[in-house]
Amino acid sequence: MPVTNQLVIEVQERVRSEAKRRGVRWTNQRQVIVEQFLLSGEHLTADALLARAREVDSAIGAATVYRTLNLLVEIGVASRVRLGGDSASFEPILGRTHHDHLICISCGRVVEFEDEAIEKRQAAIVKKHGFQIRHHRLEIFGVCPVCAGG
Amino acid sequence: MPVTNQLVIEVQERVRSEAKRRGVRWTNQRQVIVEQFLLSGEHLTADALLARAREVDSAIGAATVYRTLNLLVEIGVASRVRLGGDSASFEPILGRTHHDHLICISCGRVVEFEDEAIEKRQAAIVKKHGFQIRHHRLEIFGVCPVCAGG
DNA sequence: TTGGCTGCAAATCTTTTGCAGTTCG
DNA sequence: CGAACTGCAAAAGATTTGCAGCCAA
Numbered sequence: 001m002p003v004t005n006q007l008v009i010e011v012q013e014r015v016r017s018e019a020k021r022r023g024v025r026w027t028n029q030r031q032v033i034v035e036q037f038l039l040s041g042e043h044l045t046a047d048a049l050l051a052r053a054r055e056v057d058s059a060i061g062a063a064t065v066y067r068t069l070n071l072l073v074e075i076g077v078a079s080r081v082r083l084g085g086d087s088a089s090f091e092p093i094l095g096r097t098h099h100d101h102l103i104c105i106s107c108g109r110v111v112e113f114e115d116e117a118i119e120k121r122q123a124a125i126v127k128k129h130g131f132q133i134r135h136h137r138l139e140i141f142g143v144c145p146v147c148a149g150g
Numbered sequence: 151m152p153v154t155n156q157l158v159i160e161v162q163e164r165v166r167s168e169a170k171r172r173g174v175r176w177t178n179q180r181q182v183i184v185e186q187f188l189l190s191g192e193h194l195t196a197d198a199l200l201a202r203a204r205e206v207d208s209a210i211g212a213a214t215v216y217r218t219l220n221l222l223v224e225i226g227v228a229s230r231v232r233l234g235g236d237s238a239s240f241e242p243i244l245g246r247t248h249h250d251h252l253i254c255i256s257c258g259r260v261v262e263f264e265d266e267a268i269e270k271r272q273a274a275i276v277k278k279h280g281f282q283i284r285h286h287r288l289e290i291f292g293v294c295p296v297c298a299g300g
Numbered sequence: 301t302t303g304g305c306t307g308c309a310a311a312t313c314t315t316t317t318g319c320a321g322t323t324c325g
Numbered sequence: 326c327g328a329a330c331t332g333c334a335a336a337a338g339a340t341t342t343g344c345a346g347c348c349a350a
Binding site: 023024025027029030059060061062063064067086 | 328329330331332333339340
Binding site: 025026027028045046047062063066067070086087088 | 312313314315316317323324325
């Protein structure tokens, strides 16, 4: 699922204007971090993002990455997901539709999938309980064909 | 959803025999922790379980609770769930059918639900990708009627 | 007896925060 | 200029681990 430059630029723009609207400053570090985050196009941990960002600007600190990620989540451009391990992963919400995760408990490989039927059932359940849905997280754990295959 | 003593005893027995099979010792601390865990019948954090266990035996240490919970998860009698915050929650898998969670992001209330249709779709998706499913976790976040209601 | 447990405290690990200096607007 | 940001290091919080003594089998 390659991310086009066009899309990245678009989202960058959106983040930037939203930041301005909130009186949040646009620093060079944030530029680098957001850019690397969007370009990755995949779910990645704060630590992995820090590594990527440091390839561009080696002085960037971990705290700044965390602060920026939290900002992105708040703005609604990133989402935090739990993919098993101890640390959270983040992923860009570009123009992509919502998707869930299928995780191999042996090798850690993550397959993304979408399912309209599940989304619909969820909506129905939430309605039944009178909730207003915000977001959800579906993670299926199992063994992938490679790890299982004899 | 009250938990009957009968059920607790049954599960205790199962845990105990499984422990024996694995050459795992059955100590008094484990007895207390497992008992309190099963009696709670609800999802609770390691910390909450520690508190409960200490009401029975005030000398029990946090590490023992963690070690026991991990053991229970391994044996397949408990499952670890993420209900938002920083810490994991655990819940007993008794004779109960699998269920998922609907979580209020305002007050933290957790509603459990089951949905046959979702389970079926999941099975289909997993099969399509050639995975062998082990378990899954579906958490829906939203605002409950009480918090939303004017 | 003896290897697996236990509690404690120290160690890890991820994420947040305080602070003094820096920089965007 | 001044408030918001940054990196660093320390703090915080959850969970794990090392160790010396303890105890179930």
